[in-house]
Amino acid sequence: SSAKEANLSALYAELNKFGQNGEYERALKAANKILSSQADEEKAFHCKIVSLIQLSKFNDALGFISKNPKLSSDLTFEKAYCQYRLNQPQEALKTVNSEQQLSVKLKELKAQILYRLEQYEECFDVYRDIIKNTEDDYEDERETNLSAVLANLCIEGS
Amino acid sequence: SPKGPKSRKPLAERLGEYREDPSLTSKSPNVYRLPPDMKPIPCKPLFFDLALNWAEFPSLEDKLDGAAKKGQSNAG
Numbered sequence: 001s002s003a004k005e006a007n008l009s010a011l012y013a014e015l016n017k018f019g020q021n022g023e024y025e026r027a028l029k030a031a032n033k034i035l036s037s038q039a040d041e042e043k044a045f046h047c048k049i050v051s052l053i054q055l056s057k058f059n060d061a062l063g064f065i066s067k068n069p070k071l072s073s074d075l076t077f078e079k080a081y082c083q084y085r086l087n088q089p090q091e092a093l094k095t096v097n098s099e100q101q102l103s104v105k106l107k108e109l110k111a112q113i114l115y116r117l118e119q120y121e122e123c124f125d126v127y128r129d130i131i132k133n134t135e136d137d138y139e140d141e142r143e144t145n146l147s148a149v150l151a152n153l154c155i156e157g158s
Numbered sequence: 159s160p161k162g163p164k165s166r167k168p169l170a171e172r173l174g175e176y177r178e179d180p181s182l183t184s185k186s187p188n189v190y191r192l193p194p195d196m197k198p199i200p201c202k203p204l205f206f207d208l209a210l211n212w213a214e215f216p217s218l219e220d221k222l223d224g225a226a227k228k229g230q231s232n233a234g
Binding site: 008009012013015016019027043046047050053054077078081084104105108109112115138141142144145147148151152155 | 200203204205206207208209210211212213214215216218221222223
């Protein structure tokens with residue numbers, strides 16, 4: 001019914017506001033409210049997982065992802081990020097590499113995973129690729145990461 | 159030899175050479191220097207978790223005015 005749809009968009013408006021303000025506890029509640037009436041709302045589910053990540057509840061997030069494969073088909077990045085933060089870098093790398101084509105965010109995560117796995121040569125290549133092809137507010141931080149990779153390559157080579 | 163029995167080099171630092179050392183069977187054997195000498199090691203480089211910046215909500219635009227759009231398409 002249209003009343004239901006109006007209600008749904010009101011709930012999404014709430015969710016959107018909390019997300020923009022970085023109020024992830026509240027966003028999580030709003031997302032759950034949507035999902036309790038519309039269990040197949042993919043975007044609400046996505047917001048729920050992002051909220052859990054922002055709240056550092058990586059175990060919970062990964063649990064919900066694996067219990068809801070249908071809603072999680074586009075959440076490769078989120079899944080791999082949880083695995084990375086739960087100190088499962090091998091699994092995280094597998095998850096990332098399950099994608100045919102890596103988006104910038106997946107490349108960024110892959111670089112960090114390779115660093116954790118001490119695969120510095122490949123890590124270096126990924127960073128060089130990202131730095132060449134992105135422009136955002138984190139270029140200094142990214143170059144700091146690149147120099148950390150270089151430092152480790154030097155230690156390895158010595 | 160230059161290193162007589164009076165040498166205070168602990169056993170751990172002269173494993174390659176044979177020498178009778180009565181201190182080893184005494185109550186205070188000179189086996190290892192404790193605490194060990196300080197030595198510099200490379201520090202852990204600074205490394206930022208930039209991937210976290212990418213953990214963000216999808217665009218909810220279509221959900222916000224979704225009802226209105228559907229209303230339009232029904233009318234049209």
